[in-house]
Amino acid sequence: MKKTDILDVISRKLAPFILLFGMYLITYGHLSPGGGFQGGVVLASGVVLLLLCQGTDRVQKLFPLPVVNSAEALGFLAFLLMGFAGVLFGGGFLSNFLPVGKAGEVPGAGFILILNLVVGLKVGAGITLICFYLFKE
Amino acid sequence: MTETLLTLHIVLALLVLFSRNLLTAVIFLAVYSLFSSLLFFILHAPDVALTEAAIGAGISTFLYVWVIRKTRDGVAS
Numbered sequence: 001m002k003k004t005d006i007l008d009v010i011s012r013k014l015a016p017f018i019l020l021f022g023m024y025l026i027t028y029g030h031l032s033p034g035g036g037f038q039g040g041v042v043l044a045s046g047v048v049l050l051l052l053c054q055g056t057d058r059v060q061k062l063f064p065l066p067v068v069n070s071a072e073a074l075g076f077l078a079f080l081l082m083g084f085a086g087v088l089f090g091g092g093f094l095s096n097f098l099p100v101g102k103a104g105e106v107p108g109a110g111f112i113l114i115l116n117l118v119v120g121l122k123v124g125a126g127i128t129l130i131c132f133y134l135f136k137e
Numbered sequence: 138m139t140e141t142l143l144t145l146h147i148v149l150a151l152l153v154l155f156s157r158n159l160l161t162a163v164i165f166l167a168v169y170s171l172f173s174s175l176l177f178f179i180l181h182a183p184d185v186a187l188t189e190a191a192i193g194a195g196i197s198t199f200l201y202v203w204v205i206r207k208t209r210d211g212v213a214s
């Protein structure tokens with residue numbers, strides 16, 4: 001496939017902002033619209049933009065395939081561990097056991113922030129993996 | 138506003154159904170997703186609108202275009 005300068009420059013300028021917006025959606029998911037799933041999908045779409053415009057080799061130098069693969073599996077494991085930690089320390093499965101701060105602050109969310117981060121990692125790595133394997137075929 | 142958007146949805150869905158070229162159908166499907174994300178935002182569901190814009194207009198369009206490209210290569214060779 002022929003690559004033009006427009007694609008190269010636009011993807012380089014735009015992709016960091018898309019990745020940053022995905023992280024914003026994940027970390028502020030309990031305060032504003034967004035959350036783990038939506039932020040993860042936006043993260044993955046940033047990686048797909050890089051994949052389409054920069055090629056597989058340069059993207060996999062930044063996001064190596066084994067790292068994304070294990071992040072996808074470890075995300076599910078971390079979600080289960082957080083759920084069962086709720087059984088051990090709190091009331092039941094997925095219940096909050098961390099101290100809760102004032103409403104409207106990012107670190108004051110206790111359990112939800114960590115859960116959103118884990119779900120965002122899992123979803124982002126999963127959709128990125130789908131596109132990696134589809135692109136490699 | 139909602140009625141206009143719903144009418145647009147019907148028109149776009151008919152365009153997707155009756156277009157002969159597969160690539161044109163996929164592009165119409167992306168436009169359909171974009172307008173349905175706008176509809177979700179107007180109906181006060183910004184979470185669903187974000188998901189629809191990212192998955193419907195972004196990832197699934199990429200998947201469809203890629204699959205069409207691969208199957209055409211398979212048929213030609």
